[in-house]
Amino acid sequence: MTSSGTRIGIIGSAGRMGQAIAAAIAEAGETLAGGIDKDGDVAALAAQSDVLVDFSSPGALEGNLDAAVAAGVPVVIGTTGLEERHHFLIDHAAESIPVLQTGNTSLGVTLLAHLVREASARLGEDWDIEIVETHHRMKVDAPSGTALLLGEAAAGGRGIDLAAHSERGRDGITGRRGTGTIGFAALRGGSVAGDHSVLFLGDGERVALSHLAENRKIFAKGAVRACQWLVGKPVGRYSMPEVLGLEVPGL
Numbered sequence: 001m002t003s004s005g006t007r008i009g010i011i012g013s014a015g016r017m018g019q020a021i022a023a024a025i026a027e028a029g030e031t032l033a034g035g036i037d038k039d040g041d042v043a044a045l046a047a048q049s050d051v052l053v054d055f056s057s058p059g060a061l062e063g064n065l066d067a068a069v070a071a072g073v074p075v076v077i078g079t080t081g082l083e084e085r086h087h088f089l090i091d092h093a094a095e096s097i098p099v100l101q102t103g104n105t106s107l108g109v110t111l112l113a114h115l116v117r118e119a120s121a122r123l124g125e126d127w128d129i130e131i132v133e134t135h136h137r138m139k140v141d142a143p144s145g146t147a148l149l150l151g152e153a154a155a156g157g158r159g160i161d162l163a164a165h166s167e168r169g170r171d172g173i174t175g176r177r178g179t180g181t182i183g184f185a186a187l188r189g190g191s192v193a194g195d196h197s198v199l200f201l202g203d204g205e206r207v208a209l210s211h212l213a214e215n216r217k218i219f220a221k222g223a224v225r226a227c228q229w230l231v232g233k234p235v236g237r238y239s240m241p242e243v244l245g246l247e248v249p250g251l
């Protein structure tokens with residue numbers, strides 16, 4: 001029997017997300033081109049795929065991008081824990097192939113980012129912004145990719161640079177909170193798929209915008225949707241708001 005549909009190759013296929021994405025590919029009627037994990041042959045996977053989806057590890061990113069560029073295959077990157085140098089590599093690859101990178105592929109978080117940007121634009125600097133996230137005990141990076149993308153949305157709404165206005169890892173005598181900064185707090189434990197709250201803390205009142213992920217299916221479904229959307233797109237760097245038709249500039 002011949003298979004049909006977009007051929008999607010999974011990098012990190014045996015992982016929690018890799019398995020969820022394989023199920024979502026079948027549910028969407030697309031084709032699983034294959035999957036690799038550590039020490040897998042990414043060039044061979046790229047050669048048999050219409051699009052690659054990478055939910056693995058930051059250390060794998062450079063080799064994965066090189067293979068995607070060599071094969072001329074678009075790639076969706078969901079891996080988190082990325083540093084500035086990884087974003088440079090993504091920008092460079094996006095000069096040759098379509099690349100979509102996001103810390104969260106769910107519809108709900110993409111909408112939340114839109115709402116956070118709006119709230120941040122409307123509430124002045126006297127409203128402190130804190131981002132709180134909770135994840136399962138196996139998660140290896142903090143703050144989560146989602147917390148950082150929500151931070152970018154909040155910073156974008158205020159027209160400030162996130163890196164220059166972040167407060168992370170408070171411990172000991174920290175001094176008072178910096179005016180106009182965005183704070184991050186990470187909780188880890190149990191099997192939590194991913195909870196995020198953006199708190200706007202004013203004098204005498206608070207606004208909380210939250211997203212609670214009940215399972216990984218929402219991320220997997222979004223990742224497959226991103227793969228479908230990316231195939232055939234012009235060379236360039238993309239993110240989830242474009243896939244879902246939501247405007248969140250700078251994400």
Ligand SMILES: NC(=O)C1=CN([C@@H]2O[C@H](COP(=O)(O)OP(=O)(O)OC[C@H]3O[C@@H](n4cnc5c(N)ncnc54)[C@H](OP(=O)(O)O)[C@@H]3O)[C@@H](O)[C@H]2O)C=CC1
Nearest residue numbers: 012014015016017037038056057060078079080103104105
């Ligand atoms: N953007 C989003 O919406 C979401 C992003 N994520 C992110 O996705 C990533 C994976 O999460 P999760 O599935 O929970 O993690 P897991 O640890 O369950 O899975 C990671 C997988 O990647 C594999 N891997 C590690 N190194 C390499 C490599 N060099 N090349 C190929 N494969 C490799 C691992 O294989 P091995 O066991 O052999 O090391 C493992 O199978 C994380 O960064 C996480 O934060 C998670 C959920 C949603």
Ligand SMILES: O=C(O)C1=N[C@H](C(=O)O)C[C@H](O)C1
Nearest residue numbers: 080103139144145146193194
């Ligand atoms: O590692 C996870 O599990 C998740 N990672 C992503 C992140 O870092 O934000 C997305 C989701 O929250 C689950």
